[in-house]
Amino acid sequence: xxxxxxxxxxxxxxxxxxxxxxxxxxxxxxxxxxxxxxxxxxxxxxxxxxxxxxxxxxxxxxxxxxxxxxxxxxxxxxxxxxxxxxxxxxxxxxxxxxxxxxxxxxxxxxxxxxxxxxxxxxxxxxxxxxxxxxxxxxxxxxxxxxxxxxxxxxxxxxxxxxxxxxxxxxxxxxxxxxxxxxxxxxxxxxxxxxxxxxxxxxxxxxxxxxxxxxxxxxxxxxxxxxxxxxxxxxxxxxxxxxxxxxx
Numbered sequence: 001x002x003x004x005x006x007x008x009x010x011x012x013x014x015x016x017x018x019x020x021x022x023x024x025x026x027x028x029x030x031x032x033x034x035x036x037x038x039x040x041x042x043x044x045x046x047x048x049x050x051x052x053x054x055x056x057x058x059x060x061x062x063x064x065x066x067x068x069x070x071x072x073x074x075x076x077x078x079x080x081x082x083x084x085x086x087x088x089x090x091x092x093x094x095x096x097x098x099x100x101x102x103x104x105x106x107x108x109x110x111x112x113x114x115x116x117x118x119x120x121x122x123x124x125x126x127x128x129x130x131x132x133x134x135x136x137x138x139x140x141x142x143x144x145x146x147x148x149x150x151x152x153x154x155x156x157x158x159x160x161x162x163x164x165x166x167x168x169x170x171x172x173x174x175x176x177x178x179x180x181x182x183x184x185x186x187x188x189x190x191x192x193x194x195x196x197x198x199x200x201x202x203x204x205x206x207x208x209x210x211x212x213x214x215x216x217x218x219x220x221x222x223x224x225x226x227x228x229x230x231x232x233x234x235x236x237x238x239x240x241x242x243x244x245x246x247x
Contacts, residue, residue: 013038014221020061021215024206031071032100032173033204035064035211063167063175068099068205070197076136077103077111080202083194085156085186086175088120089113095120096174097157097167097183099202105129111144122155122185138198141188156194157183 020036027033038061070080079101081087086097096117103119106112111119111127118126122142129136133146142154159167163181170176177183186193 014218016061018215018218021211021218025208025211025215027172028204028206028208028211030100030172030204031102031201032068032098033206034099034173035066035204035206036169037062037064062165063169064205065164066205068203070200071203072200074199076138076198077105078199078201079103079138079154080197080200081156081194082197083192085158085194086183088124088155088157088183089174090118090120090126091170091174094176095124096170096176097159098174100173101196102201105133109133120155121152124155127152127154138196140195140197141193142186142196154196156186156196158186158194159183 017038020038024035065084067082070082079087081099081101086099087101089096089098098113100113102114103111104114106116109129109131111129113119121127127144129146129151130148133148135147137145138154139145142156144151144154159177159181163177163183166178166181167175168178
């Protein structure tokens with residue numbers, strides 16, 4: 001029955017939507033987390049050129065580009081981003097992109113994430129501090145300096161709108177570009193370029209209240225789909241029994 005196929009498409013889509021919402025809720029307190037959004041589309045069945053049914057399908061899971069709130073930490077190595085852009089880190093030889101600007105100094109002076117992954121500069125190289133570095137400052141354009149002068153520029157990279165759709169999540173706050181998507185260093189001389197804020201971290205951009213409302217709505221839709229599917233199955237079985245003469 002075509003009705004069952006339509007309901008199946010709706011059920012599968014709501015399942016994926018529920019999973020995305022659950023992931024958002026689980027990371028409401030994860031710094032730099034970007035919420036997942038579903039991109040739906042309608043698929044029309046047209047056998048012989050005549051529309052007969054409308055199916056629900058999800059095109060993709062999209063990453064929200066809305067900024068999260070900046071939270072003050074007072075840590076000179078914490079940096080929050082405003083606007084379009086990502087920090088770059090090296091994880092097991094692979095460059096990942098993240099909004100979590102929570103950094104520290106390794107014993108050798110390398111700027112790293114809490115997990116020990118190197119933070120990259122605007123040329124894609126690790127940032128190294130001298131052992132005696134004090135009074136670390138990070139300017140709004142990512143320029144890193146100490147009392148001894150400038151050391152380099154913290155890497156901030158951007159993707160085109162199309163390439164942003166090709167980012168695959170890596171962990172809670174990292175992303176890896178797929179299918180040839182490329183990142184370009186930000187030109188801070190351009191009007192509207194992102195800004196860095198030292199001593200702050202960007203909170204998750206998830207609205208917990210809205211996500212819980214959405215979760216309740218999706219749960220109801222899923223249960224309704226299952227109920228309708230069972231009703232259609234009962235009707236189909238009844239019709240088969242009537243046709244076979246077994247009442």
